[in-house]
Amino acid sequence: MMDKWTIGKIYFGILGVVTLAFGIADLLVTAGGSSFSLGILEIPNDMFRGGWGGLVVLFAGLFYLSGLSGIKNLSEIHQFSKVVMGSILIWVVAGCDIFVMITGSIPGEEAWFNTLEGFFGTYAPPYPPAILLLPFSLAVIYYIKKGRVE
Amino acid sequence: MIELTVDERWDLIDKISKQTVKFKKYKSTLKEVIGELTVKPLTGIPIAIAVLYGFWSVFSSFAGFFTDGFLVKLFDEHWLPWMQGTFPGGLHNWFYNLMVDVGHIQNGALVASDSCFESFGVLTSGLFVPFGVVLPAIFIFYLMMAVLEDVGYLPRLAVLVDTVLHKIGLHGYAIVPTILGFGCNVPAVTATRILETRKQRFLMMTLLGIFIPCGAQLGIMQEVIPEYTGLIILYLLFGYFVTGFILNKILPGRTPEILIDVPPYQRPLTRNVMTKVWMRLSSFLKIAVPFVLLGCLIVGVMYLTGSMDWLANLFGPIFTHWFGVPKETVGPLVAAFMRKDLAVAQLSAIEMTKYQMVTSVVLVSIYFPCLATLAMILKEGGKELLGALAVLVASTFIYGGLIHLIWILLGVA
Numbered sequence: 001m002m003d004k005w006t007i008g009k010i011y012f013g014i015l016g017v018v019t020l021a022f023g024i025a026d027l028l029v030t031a032g033g034s035s036f037s038l039g040i041l042e043i044p045n046d047m048f049r050g051g052w053g054g055l056v057v058l059f060a061g062l063f064y065l066s067g068l069s070g071i072k073n074l075s076e077i078h079q080f081s082k083v084v085m086g087s088i089l090i091w092v093v094a095g096c097d098i099f100v101m102i103t104g105s106i107p108g109e110e111a112w113f114n115t116l117e118g119f120f121g122t123y124a125p126p127y128p129p130a131i132l133l134l135p136f137s138l139a140v141i142y143y144i145k146k147g148r149v150e
Numbered sequence: 151m152i153e154l155t156v157d158e159r160w161d162l163i164d165k166i167s168k169q170t171v172k173f174k175k176y177k178s179t180l181k182e183v184i185g186e187l188t189v190k191p192l193t194g195i196p197i198a199i200a201v202l203y204g205f206w207s208v209f210s211s212f213a214g215f216f217t218d219g220f221l222v223k224l225f226d227e228h229w230l231p232w233m234q235g236t237f238p239g240g241l242h243n244w245f246y247n248l249m250v251d252v253g254h255i256q257n258g259a260l261v262a263s264d265s266c267f268e269s270f271g272v273l274t275s276g277l278f279v280p281f282g283v284v285l286p287a288i289f290i291f292y293l294m295m296a297v298l299e300d301v302g303y304l305p306r307l308a309v310l311v312d313t314v315l316h317k318i319g320l321h322g323y324a325i326v327p328t329i330l331g332f333g334c335n336v337p338a339v340t341a342t343r344i345l346e347t348r349k350q351r352f353l354m355m356t357l358l359g360i361f362i363p364c365g366a367q368l369g370i371m372q373e374v375i376p377e378y379t380g381l382i383i384l385y386l387l388f389g390y391f392v393t394g395f396i397l398n399k400i401l402p403g404r405t406p407e408i409l410i411d412v413p414p415y416q417r418p419l420t421r422n423v424m425t426k427v428w429m430r431l432s433s434f435l436k437i438a439v440p441f442v443l444l445g446c447l448i449v450g451v452m453y454l455t456g457s458m459d460w461l462a463n464l465f466g467p468i469f470t471h472w473f474g475v476p477k478e479t480v481g482p483l484v485a486a487f488m489r490k491d492l493a494v495a496q497l498s499a500i501e502m503t504k505y506q507m508v509t510s511v512v513l514v515s516i517y518f519p520c521l522a523t524l525a526m527i528l529k530e531g532g533k534e535l536l537g538a539l540a541v542l543v544a545s546t547f548i549y550g551g552l553i554h555l556i557w558i559l560l561g562v563a
Contacts, residue, residue, distance in 0.1 A: 047380055052203050059196035081183040085193070089200045096207035103211045107219030144180065 008074040008143050012064050012083050015136050019090065020061025022129035026054025042126035049128065053093050057130055060089035060137075074143060084144065087137040093130035094137075181415050188306045189412070198310060201303065205294055209287065210372055216286035217369065225266045225278045233274055234262055248450040249273050267374075267495045270453075276446035279366065279491050280439045287369040288434055289427070291333040296426040300418035305410055312408070318394030319353050319401070320345065321408045327354055328390075330430070331362035335523040337433045338362070339530050349403025353394060355527050356538045359519035360545055361390035366442075366491040367515060374498035378508050385512050389549050397541065441522035446492070449485045458484060472547070474554035475510045476502055486514045505557045513550050518542065 022043075029036045029043040030050035036043040044050040067074075067082030074080050105122035108114045114122075154162065187193040230251075239246030241253040241260050250271040253260045263269040266278035298304050304326065312322030323344050331338035335358055342354045363371070363386060371379045398405070452458040462480035469480050478500045486493035497510050519527065519542075528535050 048207070052199075053207075056196075056200045056203050059200065063193075063196070077178055077180060077183055081180055081187055082193070084180065085184060085187055085197065089197070092200050092204040096204055096211070099208060100211050103215035103219070107215065112220065112223065147180065 004146065005074045005143075008139075009068055011139060012074070012086075013068050015133070015139075016061050016064025016068065016086065018061075018136075019057060019064060019086065019133055022133065023054055023056075023058025023061050026050050026057055026129060030054060037126055040125040040127060041132060042128060044128055049097075053096070053128075053130065056089050056093050057133075060086045060093075060133075062086075063089060075147065077147070080143070080147065084140055087140040090130055090133050090137040094134040097128050097131050185302075185306065185412070185415055188303065189309050191310065194306070194310045198307060201298070201307075205298075208294060209290055212290040213283075213287040213369055213372065217283050221278075221282035221286070222265075225274070225282050226264065229278075230263070230266055230269060230274050233271070237273075244454055247271070247454060248447060252450065252453065267492075268499075270446070270450060270492065272443055272446050272450065275492060276443045279370075279446075280442045283369045284366040284434075284442075284491070285431075288333045288365040289431060291365055292427045292430045293423065295329060295333065295430075296423040297418050299426065300416070300422050302413045302415045305412045309410055309412060312410075316405065317398070318357075318391060319398030319405045320350055320394070321405070322410060323408060324350070324354055327358060328362060331358045331364065332368065333365045333430070334434045334438055335359065335362065335364050335519060336437050336526050337430045339523060339526040340433070342530065346406055347404045349401050350405060351530075352537060353397055353401065355530065356397065356541050357390050357394055359523055359527060359538060360516045360542055361386045361393065363515045364490070364520070364523075366520075367494060370491045370494045371511065374495055375507060375511065378504070378511065381508055382511050382515070385508070385553065386515055389512075389516065389545070393541070393545055393549075437526065438520075438522040441520065441525070442491075445521055449492070452485070453481075472554065473509060473513060473550045474557060475506050475513070476500060479506075479510045483510070483513060483517060486517050490514055490517075490520050503562070505562050509550065509553050509557070512553060513546065516542070516546050516549060 025036070026043055027050070029045050030047060033045060035045040035050075044053075063082045063086035067079045067086065069079075074083065101122050105119045106114060108118065188197050233250045237246055237250045241247070241251065241262060247253070248271065250273055251263050251269040252271070253262055254268060255261075266274050266282070269275050295304075298307075308322030308325050310322075311325050315321055315324050326344055327338045327341040330341050338358050339355055342351045342358070345351050345354055363383070368379070371382065449458075452461075458481050461484045462477070465484065466477050466480050469475055469483065470477050475483075479497060479502070482493040482496035482500070485496065493514050494511055497507065497514065500510075502510065518524075524535075527538060
């Protein structure tokens with residue numbers, strides 16, 4: 001039976017591939033010039049969020065994958081730190097995306113404050129890739145705590 | 151007393167250490183390993199790119215939230231109409247023009263302005279720009295800067311960029327005044343004290359004064375020409391490195407190595423962060439804001455007395471032929487001497503191509519340090535100010551002309 005570190009290796013391997021793919025998609029969509037939307041996913045096409053942000057997402061994917069290369073399991077600290085860094089990079093981009101939503105949801109167009117409908121509407125899908133990756137990246141916290149106990 | 155030979159002393163040391171010191175394999179902590187990742191170029195550069203992304207994203211969202219969300223409404227819909235209604239005089243009164251609104255010509259008639267970006271009065275634009283646009287921008291800027299310092303990231307960034315900055319005669323810690331300059335050049339010039347030699351301080355002050363746009367400019371750029379801001383910053387950073395490289399070759403003096411004490415990553419202390427933010431904000435409020443108001447007044451006087459038109463006619467041919475920008479930009483570019491931020495706002499109202507707009511805003515940035523920075527360079531650098539000004543004039547002409555040349559070669563100018 002696989003131990004939790006081995007499961008972690010497989011989990012972050014898959015997450016790394018998906019993150020890398022999202023990063024590449026971000027850059028391609030930005031280069032293409034028009035935004036892309038599919039279900040709850042929306043890839044922005046502006047140079048800042050799509051270009052620069054996409055580059056950071058791509059780096060996050062590379063961190064995940066390089067953290068998993070050449071090791072038997074995830075508990076090796078130098079490699080595990082790269083996995084943690086991959087998650088931190090996703091938190092940076094997703095945190096910025098959420099902050100944009102918060103700052104955009106409060107002021108109104110004409111009035112001082114937004115309507116209740118407009119306020120909640122800001123948080124409705126579609127979401128950029130980093131926000132979709134955010135819940136999956138949080139799994140690293142479990143492994144950080146597990147590492148501390150061991 | 152027993153006399154011991156050298157060997158006996160070492161034996162004694164061994165015995166004591168065996169009884170008192172425990173030896174085992176050191177196990178690095180996650181915090182330490184992450185600290186190493188942020189310093190190594192292969193992993194540190196992507197992390198720096200991510201940190202700067204977060205920095206810029208929070209900066210623009212926060213500044214936009216306060217400025218666009220609330221302060222523009224406060225100043226344009228309440229403060230400006232109230233001042234226009236209650237201040238004595240009117241559009242044909244010079245004192246009213248200076249203090250409240252210069253107005254603008256519409257269908258042959260002089261009409262009141264409807265935004266603080268256009269009014270150019272000391273009590274309207276003069277208050278709106280520093281408090282409505284710049285203050286939220288530099289508050290969040292200094293807050294994030296202080297958090298990064300306290301967390302322990304800035305010393306690591308200094309180590310990371312040390313090699314690059316040595317190419318332009320500086321060292322890793324020059325990143326501190328450089329980043330501070332993006333908030334306000336006034337505390338950034340003070341922060342050049344971190345550099346050891348006169349050559350380094352002169353270099354840093356010159357580069358700050360010319361190539362680093364302050365929070366005021368960035369705030370206005372984000373407000374009126376957001377689509378060009380990234381391109382303009384790229385041009386300025388390019389100029390920063392090229393000019394620094396040339397100055398390093400020309401200037402005599404030493405550029406010593408540094409030994410940086412890199413602290414472990416730690417949780418930032420609220421008290422430390424707030425003290426740093428207040429210290430830097432108070433420097434902006436005490437020194438920069440009075441100069442902003444004075445600058446607004448002087449620009450208003452120059453427009454009213456016609457001296458701006460005179461200067462525009464005098465410098466017109468140079469601007470249009472050498473820099474390739476329309477004749478109408480001369481006024482804002484001359485006014486940039488007093489008020490860079492409002493000059494950018496003025497430029498946005500002039501009809502120009504994308505390339506002319508980029509050139510004009512780059513020129514506004516490198517044209518002259520704002521009055522407050524000039525005063526601070528004079529205080530910190532003294533007689534070196536003259537040297538800095540000579541570099542500035544040369545850089546403006548060469549760099550401005552070079553951008554025009556690039557547009558010509560690309561066939562867009």
